[in-house]
Amino acid sequence: MLYLKNGDFVDQHIVSIEDRAFLYGDGCFTTARLKAGEIMLWKRHLQRLQQAITALRINCDIDFIKNDKEKFLQHLPDGATGTIKILISRGTSARGYAIPNQSADIYFYYYPDAHCLTQPVILERVGLIAETLASSFRPLKGIKTLNRLEQIMLKSMAIQQQWDEALCFDVEQNLVEGISSNCFVFIDGIWHTPDLQCTGINGIMRQEILARMQHYQIPHQVRIISKAEISQIEAGFLCNALHPMQIMGQLVRDQDIVQSLDRQKCLQLFESLQLKELV
Template identity: 35%
Template sequence: MMNVSDCAVTMVPSLKNRALNYGDGCFSTMLSRKGHIQLLDRHTKRLVNDAKKLKIINSKVSFSIDDLKNLIKTFALESYNAAKQSTETKSVETEWQIVKLLIARGDSERGYAPSMDSAPVFIPSAKDYYPVADHTVSLGLAHMKLAEQSILSGVKHLNRLEQVMAKIELADHEGVDDLILTNAKGLVIELTSSNVFYCIDGIWHTPCVEKSGVNGVMRQYILDYMQRNQIICNVSDMHVSALLSAQTAFSCNAVTQLVPVSHVSIGNESTCYDIGPSQCLAQKISDEIAKEKS
């Protein structure tokens, strides 16, 4: 049985790496403050679960949540300390960094079929992050549709071409900050790089990601928070037109946390949201996350 000590950690993968050739792997993008990762338990659990779904972890290859925690903790702290030492070259100092860990199945010769006993390659990266306080986002509707693939649904795999094309489309949408992505039936799935929650008549809703979309770490945290605090939230399929009936909404991911939505435009119709409830919820969740230890 191969374990994490047999695997390579590199910032420069080889040209034979399956991540480069086939998008064969998974990743997680994390927020680090002073070298400490927020929601580390959830990120590592998601990485291991995704690696199992992709069969990177199998009967011949294994690594644990604790293995990933140790790797990420060490890298995040080293990255922060290195950034601190180079502050004299920066005009603005920040205690925040975005840390990403990419797990590739490994290297292989030509062909889609992988070797099930190839050693995974861990590819970490980090960059400084400058949070923007009290900002909001406005939403439009993407023309492109997300495909349904139950085998990969919820997985943060490396094939992000749908999101790339959505970002290209976003550049052509004037007056909006992000786009709502739907499936072929017009059901809301997610935003270009975030999940979405919206409230209709006092009931929160978030899209189901069982057939497409990403089950984001922050989405999971918010759902758990709502359950603990007896806030009703339905995880369900809902047509995009329902967003026009919402009173408040927010986007969320592990880096930006919760960002209130100011308004949504769908076709010729638009709705302005009350950002107050989303701001209040965002502050409570941010305060709770800040108390957690990585």
């Protein structure tokens, strides 16, 4: 692994116990796929960080992130593959919730991975989480803050059920997303993805797939999808910046009902959208 903090490489990652990221989860982050030494969908990741910095009122110049990114990539092995995480913390400050004036701290992480996927991942068992996602505080809507406790608890629930992933719903029992991904489902001859007006993250890969669907004229809708429609799903997949397509093999609707889905529809879409370049 390799770490960079505010443009300086560090051998051991040590963060102050007074850091607001530790005290309050005061910051944001994005996680990206590194392929052949390049960060995939970099412009979208940069836009995500800029949106979060603005919404959270963090004192961080986006040009510093750009410069640190170039310096960081130059120190990686040629053709490096793996995961890049960029984390922005408001930094250390005196006790209290009041926003300090100092510049934010910018962290880059590199996690090497020699394994390069060339095809979609198959998730054999995808369950339905009973607990509902909290509605977003409007100023934080869609922002990937450092507070991921909700996802940690949901992941624990899925592991207990021996599910590979799970679909999550809001208080109105409408489909939102996976635990660590966005979702697309095929119903009545068309692809659908949930409207994220109340909660959920408008992920990097979701944005890219929607743009490609429009470009390649693939019929699709962004709409409210009720839990009652789950039985009508013919095919579906989950996506995030590290995995453009994770095909849902089976939906576990309860202990007695397992709904098998059409994997071929997802594979056909994978080819139509030319997502192979992103894996």
